[in-house]
Amino acid sequence: MIAPLKRILAILAKEFIQMRRDRMTFGMMIMVPIIQLTLFGFAINSDPRHLPTAVYLEETSPTVRSIVAAMRQSTYFDIKQQVFDPAEADRLLQNGEVAFVVEVPSGFTRGLLRGDRPQLLLSADASDPSAASGAVGQMNEIVRRALNESLGRGWSSLQGQPPLVDVVVHRRYNPEGITQYNIVPGLLGVILTMTMIMITSMAMTRERERGTLENLLAMPARPWEVMVGKITPYVGVGLIQTGIVLLASTFVFGVPFLGSPWLLLACVGLFIIANLAVGFTFSTIARTQMQAMQMTFFFFLPSILLSGFMFPFRGMPDWAQWIGSVFPLTHFLRAVRGIMLKGADATAVWHNIWPLLIFITVASFIALKRYRVTLD
Amino acid sequence: MTDLAIDVHGLTKRFGDRVAVDNVAIRMPKGQVWGFLGPNGSGKTTTIRMLCGLLKPDAGQGTCLGYDLIADSRQIKRQVGYMTQKFSFWEDLSIRENLEFVARLYELRNIKQVVDQTLETLGLSSRQKQLAGTLSGGWKQRLALAACTLHNPAMLLLDEPTAGVDPQARRDFWDQIHRLAAEGLTVLVSTHYMDEAERCDEIVYIAYGQLMTQGPVSRIIDESGLHTWVAEGPGVRALADRLRGRDGAEHVAYFGSALHVSDSDAAKLDALIASEGGAGTQWRRERPSLEDVFIHLMGQAEDKS
Numbered sequence: 001m002i003a004p005l006k007r008i009l010a011i012l013a014k015e016f017i018q019m020r021r022d023r024m025t026f027g028m029m030i031m032v033p034i035i036q037l038t039l040f041g042f043a044i045n046s047d048p049r050h051l052p053t054a055v056y057l058e059e060t061s062p063t064v065r066s067i068v069a070a071m072r073q074s075t076y077f078d079i080k081q082q083v084f085d086p087a088e089a090d091r092l093l094q095n096g097e098v099a100f101v102v103e104v105p106s107g108f109t110r111g112l113l114r115g116d117r118p119q120l121l122l123s124a125d126a127s128d129p130s131a132a133s134g135a136v137g138q139m140n141e142i143v144r145r146a147l148n149e150s151l152g153r154g155w156s157s158l159q160g161q162p163p164l165v166d167v168v169v170h171r172r173y174n175p176e177g178i179t180q181y182n183i184v185p186g187l188l189g190v191i192l193t194m195t196m197i198m199i200t201s202m203a204m205t206r207e208r209e210r211g212t213l214e215n216l217l218a219m220p221a222r223p224w225e226v227m228v229g230k231i232t233p234y235v236g237v238g239l240i241q242t243g244i245v246l247l248a249s250t251f252v253f254g255v256p257f258l259g260s261p262w263l264l265l266a267c268v269g270l271f272i273i274a275n276l277a278v279g280f281t282f283s284t285i286a287r288t289q290m291q292a293m294q295m296t297f298f299f300f301l302p303s304i305l306l307s308g309f310m311f312p313f314r315g316m317p318d319w320a321q322w323i324g325s326v327f328p329l330t331h332f333l334r335a336v337r338g339i340m341l342k343g344a345d346a347t348a349v350w351h352n353i354w355p356l357l358i359f360i361t362v363a364s365f366i367a368l369k370r371y372r373v374t375l376d
Numbered sequence: 377m378t379d380l381a382i383d384v385h386g387l388t389k390r391f392g393d394r395v396a397v398d399n400v401a402i403r404m405p406k407g408q409v410w411g412f413l414g415p416n417g418s419g420k421t422t423t424i425r426m427l428c429g430l431l432k433p434d435a436g437q438g439t440c441l442g443y444d445l446i447a448d449s450r451q452i453k454r455q456v457g458y459m460t461q462k463f464s465f466w467e468d469l470s471i472r473e474n475l476e477f478v479a480r481l482y483e484l485r486n487i488k489q490v491v492d493q494t495l496e497t498l499g500l501s502s503r504q505k506q507l508a509g510t511l512s513g514g515w516k517q518r519l520a521l522a523a524c525t526l527h528n529p530a531m532l533l534l535d536e537p538t539a540g541v542d543p544q545a546r547r548d549f550w551d552q553i554h555r556l557a558a559e560g561l562t563v564l565v566s567t568h569y570m571d572e573a574e575r576c577d578e579i580v581y582i583a584y585g586q587l588m589t590q591g592p593v594s595r596i597i598d599e600s601g602l603h604t605w606v607a608e609g610p611g612v613r614a615l616a617d618r619l620r621g622r623d624g625a626e627h628v629a630y631f632g633s634a635l636h637v638s639d640s641d642a643a644k645l646d647a648l649i650a651s652e653g654g655a656g657t658q659w660r661r662e663r664p665s666l667e668d669v670f671i672h673l674m675g676q677a678e679d680k681s
Contacts, residue, residue, distance in 0.1 A: 210464070210467070211460060211462045211463075211464040212464050212465065212466055214430065214460055214464055215458075215460055215464035215465065216481075217430055218428055218429075218430055218453060218456075218458040218460075219453065219478065219481045219482065220450065220453050220454050220481060220482060220483075221481055222450075
């Protein structure tokens with residue numbers, strides 16, 4: 001009995017030594033649970049509050065003001081600005097600058113006092129149905145309480161059961177609240193992130209691991225020629241993936257495609273470049289393909305959790321939103337959803353494109369700098 | 377134009393704190409075959425990589441085939457064939473695909489013809505579709521040599537090309553090297569085998585990054601100032617332990633069944649042999665072998681560092 005135990009102990013000890021030597025794996029084992037605990041424990045919230053809201057008020061009676069105040073107090077709505085033009089309100093909603101627009105028509109207060117049940121319009125950006133649902137669900141209750149306080153309890157109870165105000169909710173861009181409308185375009189970004197980063201980081205690392213990179217560089221190929229030659233095929237792979245996802249999105253899931261396909265293609269191109277730059281940077285750091293895999297995972301995990309793909313971006317605390325804003329996926333998701341679901345044009349998605357451009361610049365700079373170092 | 381294929385001096389390369397190559401100077405004429413020797417980790421590979429433009433030296437300068445080592449590394453790469461220590465062609469490409477790829481990187485014309493010709497010479501025409509990874513060590517080495525001579529280089533830099541290759545393949549390989557040299561190719565080849573070193577026109581010996589000696593084999597042996605006694609017979613085994621570390625026996629080493637005892641001081645060595653000669657052994661004076669000299673040089677290098 002004792003001999004097998006001794007041998008098992010010997011193997012055990014060897015395994016621990018190797019585990020400690022392999023910094024990357026060791027780091028993974030420690031960091032991944034910490035990252036997950038932090039993200040799931042603190043960052044993720046499926047009932048987002050403080051959602052940016054614009055108000056379009058055709059009249060501003062004390063009653064209307066009390067409704068706006070009650071919305072703010074509910075913590076669901078963050079009244080960012082007052083607009084004076086319905087077109088401006090549309091634009092804000094389409095750009096994703098606000099999640100809600102509250103519209104109070106003229107004659108609201110008069111109608112209310114007459115008992116006409118005037119309408120109050122709440123337009124919600126439902127391209128992410130789960131992000132909007134909490135606040136939408138609370139709206140009737142918020143309005144009822146505001147009126148109670150504004151008009152006095154006795155008066156409202158006199159009117160009996162049906163609410164005094166008819167809260168009309170417009171779920172824009174996804175009126176039926178279909179989850180697939182949000183998930184499938186987002187999936188495009190997730191799939192591209194995963195494969196582009198993994199494939200490029202592995203492809204380069206493989207050349208180094210097998211010693212063929214040295215041979216390649218001893219021949220007349222210049223470093224940048226090697227880089228371009230190695231990366232370009234994967235741009236093609238990325239485009240094929242894009243085609244597959246878009247076909248499935250349209251024909252299998254029936255997701256609407258309102259915007260310009262060319263604009264989408266341009267965004268996909270930028271996003272692929274951004275991910276290839278990350279993959280290439282990883283390939284200059286990782287010594288083995290295993291490490292390249294691990295680094296990809298390290299990047300992928302927070303990308304998918306903090307980008308707004310799985311959980312509402314606006315539901316996260318500020319620090320998590322800042323971290324999330326670093327990842328190209330975050331901006332790409334907004335651009336794709338904007339183009340496909342909201343029919344956004346180039347000016348509307350521009351504020352999602354420039355962060356991608358900055359990311360590409362920085363990541364390529366690091367990649368090239370690291371690349372030079374590894375060659376030596 | 378200069379007649380020197382390699383003309384470098386002060387060549388130095390550091391990796392962090394470690395000096396891998398320290399102030400090395402090599403002047404090698406065109407058309408010769410030189411051996412590059414030294415213990416493992418002595419800086420042979422690093423030197424070769426600097427010579428073919430893969431690594432930038434931290435200090436030093438010079439020319440390779442008349443091109444400046446630092447400024448013209450691209451021209452150097454075009455005219456040098458470099459064979460890495462480890463097989464570094466693509467194992468998941470076929471033999472033909474490997475050769476074609478190399479030919480296209482060098483922008484050769486008539487690629488099909490050149491590759492066909494090479495496959496013919498190699499005797500691999502019938503196996504051209506086989507994946508390179510499935511070849512045996514000897515064949516891999518032949519393929520590598522063929523691939524790095526495909527573009528008709530003026531100089532070959534071979535980094536331990538015969539490590540792990542069987543004796544017959546090793547001989548064939550060297551015949552090939554001499555054939556290429558006869559055609560005017562300059563060859564610098566690093567090796568650990570003394571018989572290979574002896575086939576070279578000259579030898580460069582490097583240890584701990586420093587150049588220890590350089591010249592034709594016979595001159596290196598003469599200039600070493602080493603004296604050697606060779607002992608044979610049944611009593612040799614007991615003798616070795618007794619002589620090791622004694623004054624007058626700088627190193628004691630087996631060559632086959634014979635024991636070589638060497639020292640720089642002839643008088644001390646003779647005295648030691650006379651007193652410790654022992655029964656059952658036959659002693660004779662011999663010219664030190666190249667390996668004796670290298671063990672001696674290695675000892676000197678250790679003392680220095």
